[in-house]
Amino acid sequence: MEERYAFIAEWYDANASLTRRYQFLYFPSDNAIEMYDIKNRRIFLKRSKFEAIKPEQLFISSVINVHSRQLTLVDYADDFTRTKLTNRTERTLAIIKPDAVSKMGTILDIIANEGFSLCHVKMVRLSRKAAAEFYAEHTGKHFFDQLLDFMTSGPAVAIELMAPNCIRKWRQLIGPTNPAKAREESPGSIRAKFGTDGTRNACHGSDSPSSAEREIGFFFRRDHSNIAQFSNCTLGIIKPHAVASGLGGKIINEIQAKGFQISVLEMFFLERANGDEFLEVYKGVVSEYTQMVAQLCSGPCIAMEIVAENAPTEFREIVGPSDPEIARHLRPHTLRAMFGKDKIQNAVHCTDLPDDGVLEVEYFFRVLQN
Known part of the structure; x- marks a missing residue:
């Protein structure tokens, strides 16, 4: 019998203001997924290959993105999955x-x-x-x-x-x-x-x-007081591909070594609507807009409030050009030169406009947290 892992997944449907529950199946043999609508007792998503989901993402409380829906795995759906994964996911x-x-x-x-x-x-x-x-x-x-x-x-x-x-x-x-x-x-x-x-x-x-x-x-699983400063600050985001590659520590180390204060940081799991809203300023301006949103919502990212004098301008200098290939030629010591892959997977987001530093920090550490 083919091995497969089964979970109960929940998705909050903002349009209907209710939480929908699914049986979520993952087939490691071909990286395929399938979803079954529990309430309506019908297939919601036929079995299909889905490379964006990796086995290490499958654990209780994990947040995964499937076709722009942010699913939370809330329980195991069978004893086989529970037994197989409990020790691996301690x-x-x-x-x-x-x-x-x-x-x-x-x-x-x-x-x-x-x-x-x-x-x-x-x-x-x-x-x-x-x-x-x-x-x-x-x-x-x-x-x-x-x-x-x-x-x-x-x-x-x-x-x-x-x-x-x-x-x-x-x-x-x-x-x-x-x-x-x-x-x-x-x-x-x-x-x-x-x-x-x-x-x-x-x-x-x-x-x-x-x-x-x-x-x-x-x-x-409980609220703690917000420690963001919302002044003399800018936003830095370690993008999902860099988090998944284990580069978060190296990037933070470089930021601290260059004298910036990270006054608050947190891991976020963005839904497509949040990604669209946050990056809306780039819509119609850069041709890669759709891929930029998809990358930001493809997995967990780490958002940081960076504090310094002239923080947006100074931090943008150490982040470097948006294209890592150009950065490696012109400014090899910048973050994107060291850790970026291409214009979409360029490791770090930074605030582009000086006047938007506080606004972007507020979006993550005030709007999203509320």
Whole structure:
């Protein structure tokens, strides 16, 4: 019998103001998909080859785009899929703590090189109340107040990671809680490289499946205060092809190395209507408009508020020409020259017009979040 994976998928139909549910089938032998309308009990999409979907995208809570519809996989549809994929898609919560946010590009690059998949990423700044809730198990311990002071001292980056044996693998990668011990026992670990002491130790990792589920929910299934500045800023977007290729950390590292502050960042899954609305200024102006929208909506992207004096102009300078081939000839040290493939898959979007910097940041970190 041919192997296939079955999920329950949901799509919000904005025109009808209701959520539609489908059985979503994926056939790894030929990268084909099929969809069945559960309510109306009929085939919605006949089996067809669909190269845009990859096996690593198939996990619960994953957001995928199928013919301009943004589907969320909400459950397994059979025991075979559940059994086959549960271990492969184990997830954990990682936190880049305030002391290591300046190194987040390097840490994200390490994560990509070790074979983890990024499911969600969000920069947050915890209130004392939220930090106390997250670390409730340590209430009353001698270091509790010091821990809260540290975790509320600046932004942190929460990351939902996925990999086989993800919890154990991430905890091995970050190393022992005490960085001094990490430098002795695991000198290549993240805490050995970037940690200072038992509190300022660069990263957090869930210690069990139940903790991982609770902690992921804490950061990604509830609202946290918006930390975007909306002034002296511009928008940068790491495009879906670059995220899928594991280039996010390298790009962020280059941005930070060039002296720009990333004041907020978050992973977004854009629907076609959002992509059209955001890129509308290019409609009728550039011939690649349709492909530009399709690329921006083809998978998760990472949006960033970049803060600097004359941010739109200065950031656009380091992003480089829209065509990476031209960039490689004329300005080889720009982001598109280093990480872009072609005019559509050119790694990074930047605000083109100086007056649009704040507007584009507001679109992602105010309009879409509401």
